[in-house]
Amino acid sequence: MRTVDVIIVGASLAAAAAAKRTVDAGLETVILERKELPRHKICSGILSPRGHRFLLENFGPLPSEALHEPTACRGVTFHFPSMVSLPMDFFGGTTPHLHRKYSDYWAIQQSGAEVHDQTSFAGLEDKGDHVLVHARKHGEPVEYRARQVIGADGPSSLVVRAVYPDYPKQIPWFFVGQKFHDIIECPLSPDYFHFWFHPGLGHYTWSHARDGRQIVGVGFKRGDNFAKKHANVVNYLGEKHGVRLHPHTDDEGCAENFGPSLINRYVFGRDNVLITGQAAGFLNMIGEGMSCALHSGAICGEAIVEARLRNRPMQDMYRRMIGSEVRRTSDQWNPLKIAFDRPHEADFPAALMALGWRDRAKVLRDMWRFVVLYKEFKWGRQIARAALQRPFLGGYPMQRWL
Numbered sequence: 001m002r003t004v005d006v007i008i009v010g011a012s013l014a015a016a017a018a019a020k021r022t023v024d025a026g027l028e029t030v031i032l033e034r035k036e037l038p039r040h041k042i043c044s045g046i047l048s049p050r051g052h053r054f055l056l057e058n059f060g061p062l063p064s065e066a067l068h069e070p071t072a073c074r075g076v077t078f079h080f081p082s083m084v085s086l087p088m089d090f091f092g093g094t095t096p097h098l099h100r101k102y103s104d105y106w107a108i109q110q111s112g113a114e115v116h117d118q119t120s121f122a123g124l125e126d127k128g129d130h131v132l133v134h135a136r137k138h139g140e141p142v143e144y145r146a147r148q149v150i151g152a153d154g155p156s157s158l159v160v161r162a163v164y165p166d167y168p169k170q171i172p173w174f175f176v177g178q179k180f181h182d183i184i185e186c187p188l189s190p191d192y193f194h195f196w197f198h199p200g201l202g203h204y205t206w207s208h209a210r211d212g213r214q215i216v217g218v219g220f221k222r223g224d225n226f227a228k229k230h231a232n233v234v235n236y237l238g239e240k241h242g243v244r245l246h247p248h249t250d251d252e253g254c255a256e257n258f259g260p261s262l263i264n265r266y267v268f269g270r271d272n273v274l275i276t277g278q279a280a281g282f283l284n285m286i287g288e289g290m291s292c293a294l295h296s297g298a299i300c301g302e303a304i305v306e307a308r309l310r311n312r313p314m315q316d317m318y319r320r321m322i323g324s325e326v327r328r329t330s331d332q333w334n335p336l337k338i339a340f341d342r343p344h345e346a347d348f349p350a351a352l353m354a355l356g357w358r359d360r361a362k363v364l365r366d367m368w369r370f371v372v373l374y375k376e377f378k379w380g381r382q383i384a385r386a387a388l389q390r391p392f393l394g395g396y397p398m399q400r401w402l
């Protein structure tokens with residue numbers, strides 16, 4: 001059995017950031033990844049300016065193989081059923097369009113941690129002064145012993161299930177799927193990520209250019225029919241935006257835990273097991289999850305280093321330190337912050353105010369109709385309560401976190 005200081009489950013961006021902190025502090029760190037590296041990761045790859053700064057500051061300039069074509073993105077364009085379109089540039093210029101297979105591998109290598117790929121986390125036992133980790137490599141059991149374990153294994157986290165077996169039943173699950181099309185004609189600007197606030201299309205509808213093809217994606221409550229939902233979007237793009245595409249050549253999809261960051265219901269772990277990245281529930285507006293994965297991962301690694309140095313309880317340290325990232329993420333969904341502050345990295349209020357009053361009214365009406373689509377999840381009151389508590393507490397209540 002291998003004995004180390006820290007085991008991190010998942011070799012993605014949250015893991016790379018956490019490992020960078022623990023390795024720099026001299027802790028022996030092993031990352032377990034179920035797939036063979038470099039591995040594919042379903043993602044649009046649009047990195048926010050804050051995520052870009054994190055990568056530059058921590059890992060240096062990105063290598064060229066870590067980028068898709070077009071290599072940069074100017075911002076996001078929101079489209080509405082009333083046919084108003086709202087392009088918004090990112091603050092501070094364009095950001096890289098990441099090829100996750102190579103960007104993640106590069107970040108993991110830059111972290112300096114030892115990586116065991118094709119090794120799937122299967123379970124753990126927290127013994128108080130150490131954690132036993134059960135994994136499988138090529139079907140064979142492998143055991144590790146670590147002082148701390150970090151779950152950075154994404155939305156369907158098995159580490160979360162190991163510490164809170166009931167948690168997956170407590171949140172709604174979504175499916176997001178995308179199909180790749182050769183282009184006949186596409187008037188949508190390849191410089192932007194396009195998003196539709198359209199309740200008739202789905203809970204999350206997007207399109208963007210990648211490596212000469214057009215991606216058309218749709219997200220909806222799990223259980224609905226991907227092929228039908230996707231065909232509906234393709235027809236809509238043809239009729240309303242003049243987008244003409246060949247039948248898709250590839251497709252892919254996955255489950256998403258969209259929701260915890262809206263209602264401040266994060267999962268940070270128990271005792272010696274810490275959860276971070278999207279596994280913990282971090283997801284920004286428009287499903288942007290890389291910047292909060294990187295920042296929460298780094299805080300998680302720092303918390304382990306700090307708690308060991310000061311001989312303080314691990315969870316207590318992590319929960320106090322992670323408050324800043326919770327504010328950053330949950331502010332993006334806070335209606336008071338959206339109305340009176342600038343929680344996003346592109347200026348939605350300014351773009352809205354640049355419209356004539358008729359179009360402004362149409363956009364607000366369309367957004368309201370879109371929000372109503374989410375009514376069944378009963379998030380409205382929880383969002384409102386958290387928004388009202390935010391100015392008094394200076395953050396979001398920790399009592400809601402697991």
Ligand SMILES: Cc1cc2nc3c(=O)[nH]c(=O)nc-3n(C[C@H](O)[C@H](O)[C@H](O)COP(=O)(O)OP(=O)(O)OC[C@H]3O[C@@H](n4cnc5c(N)ncnc54)[C@H](O)[C@@H]3O)c2cc1C
Nearest residue numbers: 010012013014034044045046121153154277278289290293
């Ligand atoms: C369709 C789609 C488009 C997206 N587009 C964007 C975008 O444009 N911009 C953006 O910022 N975000 C986007 N996101 C979100 C973003 O991809 C995630 O929020 C981000 O990757 C989360 O990072 P993470 O490090 O927390 O986990 P992940 O990136 O999910 O990585 C988890 C890792 O853990 C590994 N793993 C899982 N289970 C095990 C196990 N049992 N044992 C060992 N390893 C395991 C996985 O293989 C994976 O490598 C998109 C997501 C989807 C689905």
